[in-house]
Amino acid sequence: MLTLYSYPALFGVADNNGYGLKVYALLKLAGIGFVHEHLFDASAAPRGQLPYIVDDDKTIGDSDTIIAHLFAKYRPELDRGLTQAERDTDHLVGRLLDDLYWVMSYSRWKDERYWPLFAAALRREHPHLTETGLVKAKEYNAQRYHFQGIGRYAPDAAYARGLADLAVLASLVPASGFVHSAKAGSVDAAIYGFIANIHFYDIDTPLKQFVSAHPRLVRHCTEIHAAIT
Template sequence: MLILYSYPELFGVADNNGYGLKVFAYLKIAGVPFEHRHILDASAAPRGQLPYIVDGSEIVGDSDAIIAHVARRYGADLDSQLTDMQRKLGLMLRRTLDDLYWVMSYSRWKDDAFWPAFSAALLAQHPSLSMADLERARSFNANRYYFQGIGRFEPRDAYARGIADLQAIASFIPDDGFLFGEQPSSADAALYGFIANIYFYPIETPLRQCVMEERRLVHHCEAVHAMAMG
């Protein structure tokens, strides 16, 4: 059976990282059986990043590569009915989510206003963790943010960037159905992976405040969540 390795759950969300949750949702919606193993140490993962899958003798990292593998191997292509333009729009959406990722992560690990609530939630849900573990991870992430660039932003400016991403995405969601029709696609799984990791977290960051104000983001997130967790 296919095994998905990804970060642990938090606040009832199956993975507290948008990329792992994206793969989880895709597998669930596509009806592909899998075992989900939650880990924190990514040293054994391809390129040292989660999520990754083990499928027989194959090990596949990167969320988009995993989805492509699943679509090919299991005939579970949620994008089979999309037009070429819709596929390209899906790619643009995923790239916008890549930008949003950094602001989301910044809100958890860097911003002193929200770090206490986030770290306390991790410690409460995962007793094997210690505060020393989290402080090491926080220091590691601070270096990542600095070299990526978001770590050089003041919080107000960082959140302005993420809010602009969220508002642009919200304008793209139809009033009814999913992004490209009545059935969800890989783009819907990707969007859910990130929005659920904001919406279901009871930590009132500016990103969550924005999501709560965008009815279409909330509706879409709840619809995909029901399919993925049902």
């Protein structure tokens, strides 16, 4: 049996991190059976990062590597028949989501306007988390942001970067159906992983305000959410 290890749920989504949630959504959309285990400490994970899967005797980390494994082994119908141009679009969207990730994470762990609300939500939904553990995670993330670069941005400049990413997604997602057809594909699972962690996030950040103001993003997110929950 395949087991997905990812971060805990928050605000009604199965993983409060976009990468784990995109793998979760793809597994659900593809109809691949799995067990879902939640972790907060990623130190024992491959490369010290979540998500990862254990599939029979294989341990695989990195969301894109996981998804490539799932397609190679289980051959789901998702993405069958896509043109090379459509696959190129999917690749570009993946890189855009990599950029958006940092701004989303910054809004939770770095921006002091929202950090207390985020920490309170984590403690409320996961009472085993301690104040000491959360502060340690906050400090660790601050170090990551500094070396990645986003931590050197003022909040308005950081959000401008994320809002530009969201504007591209708002143009890409259609008024009905999904990115390439009437059925959701892997790119839709990836977009959902990140947009759901903004749309269902119960803290009014600039990212959430943008998504709430764009019905196509909300519709795309809520349709996939309904299909996989």
